[in-house]
Amino acid sequence: MLELSTPVQYVKGVGPRIGEVLAAKGIHTVGDLLHYLPFRYEDRLNPRGISELRPGEMATVVGEVRNSGLFRTRKMPIFQLTVGQGRARLRCLFFNATYLQDKFTPGQMIALYGKVEEDERSRELQIIQPQFEILGDPTDSGENGAEKKAAESLEIGRIVPIYEAIGRLTPRWFRKAIRTALDNLTPDLPDPIPAAVRAHLGLISPRAALWNVHWPEPGESFEALQSSRTPAHIRMIFDELFFVELGLELKRRQQKAQTGIAFGLDDRVRAAIKKILPFHPTAAQKRVLKEIAADMEKPYPMRRLLQGDVGSGKTIVGFEAAIIAIENGCQVALMAPTEILAQQHYFSARRILENAGYRIVLLTGSLEADRKREVRRHIAQGNAQLVIGTHALLEEKVEFAKLGLVIVDEQHRFGVLQRLKLMRKSGDVEETSRATLGGTGEGARPHTDARPHINSAPHIVTSTPAEPDVLVMTATPIPRTLALTLYGDLDLSVLDEMPPGRTPIVTRCGSDDESPKVWEFVRKQVTAGHQVYVVYPVIAENEESELKAAIKMYRELSGKIFADLKVGLLHGRLDAELKEQVMRMFQRGELQILVATTVIEVGVDVPNATVMVIEHAERFGLAQLHQLRGRIGRGAAKSYCILMTGGKVSEEGQRRLDAMVQTNDGFKIAELDLELRGPGEFFGTRQAGTPSFRVANIIRDAQLLEAAKHEAAAVIAGPNAEISAEEISRALVHMRARWQHTYGLVEVG
Ligand code: ADP
Numbered sequence: 001m002l003e004l005s006t007p008v009q010y011v012k013g014v015g016p017r018i019g020e021v022l023a024a025k026g027i028h029t030v031g032d033l034l035h036y037l038p039f040r041y042e043d044r045l046n047p048r049g050i051s052e053l054r055p056g057e058m059a060t061v062v063g064e065v066r067n068s069g070l071f072r073t074r075k076m077p078i079f080q081l082t083v084g085q086g087r088a089r090l091r092c093l094f095f096n097a098t099y100l101q102d103k104f105t106p107g108q109m110i111a112l113y114g115k116v117e118e119d120e121r122s123r124e125l126q127i128i129q130p131q132f133e134i135l136g137d138p139t140d141s142g143e144n145g146a147e148k149k150a151a152e153s154l155e156i157g158r159i160v161p162i163y164e165a166i167g168r169l170t171p172r173w174f175r176k177a178i179r180t181a182l183d184n185l186t187p188d189l190p191d192p193i194p195a196a197v198r199a200h201l202g203l204i205s206p207r208a209a210l211w212n213v214h215w216p217e218p219g220e221s222f223e224a225l226q227s228s229r230t231p232a233h234i235r236m237i238f239d240e241l242f243f244v245e246l247g248l249e250l251k252r253r254q255q256k257a258q259t260g261i262a263f264g265l266d267d268r269v270r271a272a273i274k275k276i277l278p279f280h281p282t283a284a285q286k287r288v289l290k291e292i293a294a295d296m297e298k299p300y301p302m303r304r305l306l307q308g309d310v311g312s313g314k315t316i317v318g319f320e321a322a323i324i325a326i327e328n329g330c331q332v333a334l335m336a337p338t339e340i341l342a343q344q345h346y347f348s349a350r351r352i353l354e355n356a357g358y359r360i361v362l363l364t365g366s367l368e369a370d371r372k373r374e375v376r377r378h379i380a381q382g383n384a385q386l387v388i389g390t391h392a393l394l395e396e397k398v399e400f401a402k403l404g405l406v407i408v409d410e411q412h413r414f415g416v417l418q419r420l421k422l423m424r425k426s427g428d429v430e431e432t433s434r435a436t437l438g439g440t441g442e443g444a445r446p447h448t449d450a451r452p453h454i455n456s457a458p459h460i461v462t463s464t465p466a467e468p469d470v471l472v473m474t475a476t477p478i479p480r481t482l483a484l485t486l487y488g489d490l491d492l493s494v495l496d497e498m499p500p501g502r503t504p505i506v507t508r509c510g511s512d513d514e515s516p517k518v519w520e521f522v523r524k525q526v527t528a529g530h531q532v533y534v535v536y537p538v539i540a541e542n543e544e545s546e547l548k549a550a551i552k553m554y555r556e557l558s559g560k561i562f563a564d565l566k567v568g569l570l571h572g573r574l575d576a577e578l579k580e581q582v583m584r585m586f587q588r589g590e591l592q593i594l595v596a597t598t599v600i601e602v603g604v605d606v607p608n609a610t611v612m613v614i615e616h617a618e619r620f621g622l623a624q625l626h627q628l629r630g631r632i633g634r635g636a637a638k639s640y641c642i643l644m645t646g647g648k649v650s651e652e653g654q655r656r657l658d659a660m661v662q663t664n665d666g667f668k669i670a671e672l673d674l675e676l677r678g679p680g681e682f683f684g685t686r687q688a689g690t691p692s693f694r695v696a697n698i699i700r701d702a703q704l705l706e707a708a709k710h711e712a713a714a715v716i717a718g719p720n721a722e723i724s725a726e727e728i729s730r731a732l733v734h735m736r737a738r739w740q741h742t743y744g745l746v747e748v749g
């Protein structure tokens, strides 16, 4: 008998070699294999008779190979395959498909799936480039008739699951392996979801779900199958979401149970805040500060996410929170994702806070060793009140005298699972390493992605064993309900109002041959006293060729087109000091035009910059374009974003550009981005190679996600008339195992 936890290699027909192939795709156990769901289904219960096919429909046809061959046209080789049922015949064409030459032999049974079309000349029906699967070979089957029959019954005469192939493991291979696993699966599959929760959602048993999701019962709605809405799908999706939410809820509870610092917020502190404000805060800023302040007053640590579109004014809110902590005698750490941003925060902090007498230091990875040591000493001795830095702050151990608040800026690229991963380093670190901010603790993996803990708890020590408050600021516009559910462990504040006096940015699209006109426009703006960004797509800063192109562009602009103006260059490879110098010059207006790569994507704030020209705009993602554009339109003067395209633009690329021209609204852009890229990419779960949800899709399954959060909260709240203590502890045990196994996360709780 197989258990869900049995290594997958013990499934008959798998073995160690294939086991390795599967492991590379995250399939280690029988349970993992059974969670490898079909991406679609074919109705081979009622495969279509060739004679009844209609042009335009998607159809599955099961038939016999009659003949096949390659013929060459002037344009390309075309492979033609004829499939028959009795006397009826259907032609299939595959373009450029020389590789199919020796694939078929007459008499083979084959299943085809594709769109039926009518050939314009002959009026005959055909399917172009169908998906196909060879079901049975007349030559190689002989010896075991019974086995062949059984195999056939998995392939024909039913609704058949279609799996994504992994290397040489075909959909057919998966059908066999999964079927074998199901046939040998232990009958004893306890249900870790409490009975009351099951009842609320009408969930079927795990066993029935596993069977039916792979081998649907005859009569199952085909539409429900294709849209993952059968009872089996719902059970599996809910199951996955429920245990993620359960972990998040538990996390949240534990945070509330920890000792934090109850900051005092009296008139003196209020006055201190008022004193530094350079402008009247917006109503949204006021509301959000209130939410933050209320958290900070509480005796448990704050874990709050502040979400606000680019330019909504998050920085000042962060500074206000910092003052509350500092006025209470605590230190504050403000972390930014790049050095440039850290430097910028440092400059604005000095501008805004230093007059009021606050002591601010900048600590970045690139400081000279001597200076670093000195800064660290200031921090350790408690002289430095506000410490601004990059993640180097976390990567290298920094000792604080009394750290009370950590602000993490611009976490707009975080996927939920990445966040979950990062938690491993936070609340889970042993007591012993609490003395430092970011000491990763024993056994924690080294940072590979240079991101800070989001949730996290840089640990303080010293006299108080209290956890510092954490405020995370992000520009990712996630719809509120979704954000609440995804960031179940964080409280959420939203800045949904732009500071006054902004005129909407005008966005235009143009191609390279219009560049003379564009440069003329740039010159006009500069003459009027404004500043301009010219952004060049060096998306990965290690791309040599892209970087060269950007530098060439800079030479052309600074040496020829704008030889009489002051043009600067900023890219990720410049050393930190130079970067800082360039940025500072631009900030002070000593440079009129800044040619830059995407290093300026986040956070850079120069209100006098009114034009952004983005070269090869088609190469950028939508979210990135929006972030870039957020660098302008920060002052009262009208701003312009000009999207230049070079060469051919794909259809999707064009949709991105159109979206940019049409709207400035981060939420709308995010929605479109989601649509164009799919949730995996959007939430960054894929890019970083972190696991994404196995069966759930947080967009498609948003409602189930809400239900899961709701039910999880009820379970965590403790036993009641519906749910027993035993059920809760069973669910928690299962949750921990799941987090550990599936997401590679250390246990929660
Ligand atoms: P983001 O949310 O993108 O980090 P910033 O905090 O950088 O935005 O703020 C964007 C710009 O708006 C800055 O120049 C800032 O000084 C200005 N700003 C923020 N709040 C206000 C306000 N209430 N009134 C006027 N200007 C503001």
Ligand code: MG
Residues within 6 Å of the ligand: 314, 315, 409, 410, 603
């Ligand atoms: Mg910002």
